[in-house]
Amino acid sequence: MTSKTLRSPQPAQARAAEIVREYGPFPGFDKIHGVTHDGRHVWAATGAKLVAFDPASGEAVRTLDCAGDAGTAFDGTHLYQIAESRIDKIDPATGQVLASIPAPGSGSDSGLTWAEGSLWVGQYRDRKIHQIDPATGAIRRTIESNRFVTGVTWVDGELWHGTWEGDDSDIRRIDPQSGAVLERLQMPSGTGVSGLESDGAGLFYAGGGGSGKVRAVRRPRATNT
Numbered sequence: 200m201t202s203k204t205l206r207s208p209q210p211a212q213a214r215a216a217e218i219v220r221e222y223g224p225f226p227g228f229d230k231i232h233g234v235t236h237d238g239r240h241v242w243a244a245t246g247a248k249l250v251a252f253d254p255a256s257g258e259a260v261r262t263l264d265c266a267g268d269a270g271t272a273f274d275g276t277h278l279y280q281i282a283e284s285r286i287d288k289i290d291p292a293t294g295q296v297l298a299s300i301p302a303p304g305s306g307s308d309s310g311l312t313w314a315e316g317s318l319w320v321g322q323y324r325d326r327k328i329h330q331i332d333p334a335t336g337a338i339r340r341t342i343e344s345n346r347f348v349t350g351v352t353w354v355d356g357e358l359w360h361g362t363w364e365g366d367d368s369d370i371r372r373i374d375p376q377s378g379a380v381l382e383r384l385q386m387p388s389g390t391g392v393s394g395l396e397s398d399g400a401g402l403f404y405a406g407g408g409g410s411g412k413v414r415a416v417r418r419p420r421a422t423n424t
Contacts, residue, residue, distance in 0.1 A: 216385055223252075231244070231413055232245065233350070234350065236398050241413060242278065243271070264294055265287065312351045318331050322348060345380075349394070394406030
């Protein structure tokens with residue numbers, strides 16, 4: 200399928216993000232890259248390992264020896280992890296890499312999420328989100344942003360992504376067809392967003408990059424925009 204590029208207009212007016220809890224830094228890990236949620240635990244890519252923590256207690260409960268320097272995703276059964284220029288499909292019970300596909304940015308990839316039978320991959324400096332085939336890595340379509348793209352997540356039919364440029368970072372909802380920016384949650388100055396994932400309910404989990412933290416951010420009630 201030929202990829203289609205969709206352009207985004209200027210962003211919508213922002214409201215302040217409501218940070219309801221911070222997790223970490225976790226002992227031995229000083230960076231957070233990708234973030235995902237498996238319905239029970241939050242997983243965070245820290246570079247050499249994947250760390251799972253209980254969002255109720257904040258305690259780390261598992262680690263997997265899996266490389267990960269960017270986005271993380273969960274499809275209901277398997278974890279997916281960007282590592283350099285590839286995306287690994289991982290058995291969360293054992294940490295075994297079951298398959299790998301090329302990442303579309305060849306090493307410049309950022310966020311990762313699973314939705315609608317596809318992986319969605321952020322391209323940081325290219326300011327794009329690619330929908331790709333999880334079996335081959337082929338690009339199905341492309342959405343453009345006007346900001347650097349970090350984490351990516353879908354929830355209730357809404358596509359959200361993180362941005363991070365200098366000390367300025369936000370979480371924004373975009374129209375998945377047109378790329379129009381519909382809503383923005385402005386993070387406090389100096390508070391970056393690396394990975395991003397929804398819990399499927401009222402929260403986002405946002406990786407904090409070099410802070411080593413994951414922040415729970417309140418998701419606004421869904422609208423019909």
